Amino acid sequence: MTSLPKQFRxxxxxxxxFSIPVPVLTNDAKSQYSSSYSGLISILASVLSIAYFAYVISEWANGNIPPTITxxxxxxxxxxxxxxxNFIQFKLNDPTNHDPFKRKNNIITPLLFVVENFKIVTAxxxxxxxxxxxxxxxxxxxTLVVNNLNNKTDGQxxxxxxxxxxxxxxxxxxxxDDDSNCASQEEIDQYMSGYHGFLSIIMQLEQYNYRQDQIEYITKQAYQALSPAYIQxxxxxxxxKEIDLDDGLLFENKVTHKLIxxxxxINQSIDNQYIQNIASSFSTQKFQLNAIFAYQISIDNLQISERIIKPKLSAVLAYIGSIVQxxxxxxxxxxxxxxQQFKEEMQTEILQMYYPKLKNxxxxxxxxxxxxxxNQSNEDNQNQIFIKQYEDHLNLAFKKIRLINIIYxxxxxxxxMxxxxxxxxxxECNQLGNEFQFSDHDKKNESPRASMLSVGNQSPQPKDDIFRLFNKS
Structure with a gap:
């Protein structure tokens, strides 16, 4: 460190x-002792703290700090x-490459019934x-509705x-309808007797991306075997899922999202008569249906509730503060x-007051x-003896700056005396002192002279103010 320029040190x-407090004034008349080593550590700690602060704020702004989720x-x-x-789709993976759902020469017709309170309300x-x-x-x-209120509407x-x-x-x-027709019965029977792979159930689900602060859509599929011999x-x-989102910067700001x-x-094998009975029981009309599949689509009354609290500024600053610590x-x-450096400097300086040649x-x-x-001796033995004696005197020098030794x-x-x-x-010495004299304008470059009285005698006047003597610069 001594190789560094003095101004830089x-x-x-x-x-x-990280200056340390000392009970007496240091050489430069400061109440704290500082060193260039500690200054470098201060720069390192400050740079690391600022860099980490910028990093965490950047991560927070980009939504990469995970929120609290309940x-x-x-x-x-x-x-x-x-x-x-098209929130839900049914897709046939047929190796014969024969589409049974087309309007012209239709083979399989999906019929959609709207059911309210277990009654078919539309054709x-x-x-x-x-x-x-x-x-x-x-x-x-x-729209799908689940209602288990048992007619207790509370006025709503x-x-x-x-x-x-x-x-x-x-x-x-x-x-x-008018723009469609069935295939021939022979073609329908031939299709029903063959192998036609799987029927995929495809539904578009939703999820909340807290990083992008937006609703995203994902696709989920389930598969069923298409076998007309076994009705399902x-x-x-x-x-x-209901999401209660609190995205306030400082205070609470609630936003609610309702997602699929x-x-x-749940699958169950049944016979064709059971499908007709279901359709007929839900309506006053009798249906004659040669069914292959039947799907009842509803919503669950069990709902996932999720509360998301995004990191607020106070939490981010607290997190930064803990790491900075x-x-x-x-x-x-x-x-x-x-x-250690303060102790070393004080020991050396006191020792050099007693032994000025040690400055070399x-x-x-x-x-x-x-x-x-x-640098005292080239002989190993002599050098070690000098080092031991020097260290002993340093220990004694450190004792001299203790308050009890100063008073002693x-x-x-x-x-x-x-x-x-x-x-x-x-x-009588307690009454002694010098007359404080001001130098006038004409003699401002001359040193002030003071009268110093001794006990019963007048001593010669010094060339300089006695107040300026015996002060270590």
Missing amino acids: NLLKQIDL TNQSAQAYSEQDLDD PTPLFSDENKPFTIGLKEG QYKPYKNYLLIFIECLEQYL YTQITIQQ NDFYI VIFLLKYLAIFINN VKVKRNFFGKITST EISRIELL EKHFGIQKIC
Whole structure:
């Protein structure tokens, strides 16, 4: 460190954050001792703290600091869910590459029934694939409702329980619209007797991305074997998630999102007569259906509730402060260095007051402050003897700056003066002092002279103010 320029070392001392307090004034008349080593550590700790502060603020601004998330599940007596167009699709993966859902020469017709309070309220709607999406049929937009209030409305209007019933049947002309027709019975029978792979159930789910602060859409698929010989009844239950989002910067700011979180299916093998009985029991009309699949689509009354609290500015600053405190553990190293260096400088300076020739001694120390060599002798034995004696005197020098030793030496001086001059003359010394003289304008460059009275005698006047003497610069 001594190889650094003096001005740079002084600058490092000025920015030292870890100066140690001392009970007496240091050489530069400051109440704290600073060192260039500690100044470097201060720069390092400050740079690390500022860099980490910038990093955390950047991560917070980009949404990379995870929020606090609390999740629970609750039963809802009443709930609604609006559904977008094609929110659920059925796609056939048929190795024969024969689309049974097309309008012309239709083989399999999906019929959609709207059910409210277990009653079919609309005529069945046939669904067809198109040229853009062959082998695929999708449900139109609508609303699903779960209502378990048992007519206890509390003065509010609630929609009745509502779900959808989707039945895949062999094509019948009576259920088609004007722009469609059935294939021949021979073609239908031939198709039903073959292998046609899997029917995929595809639903678009929603999730909240707290990093981007937006709703994202994901796709989930389930598969069922398409086998006309085994009729299946499937319940598709949609699960909701309600998100209470608090995205306030300083104070609470709540936003609520209601999402389609998931779906699950329950399969059951049934006969064709059971499907007809379901459709007939939900309506006053008798249905003749040669069914293949039946799907009941509803929402679950068990809802996932999630509370998301984004990190607020106060939490981010507290997090930064805790890490910065860890970084500032470097201060203990800096304080230790300052203490050791202060002790070394004070010991050396006191020793040199007693032995001025020691100013020419150059001492080399190791990392732990232990003296390893000097410039006093080339002989190993002599050098080691000098080092041991030098260290002993340094320890004695450090004792001299203790307050008890300072008072002790002043007391010895007072006793010595009393012995040589007597107590009367020492008491008279308490009245001694110089006349404080101002130098006038014409003699401003001349040193002020003062009269100094001794006990019973007048001593010669010094050329300089006595107040300026015996002060170490």
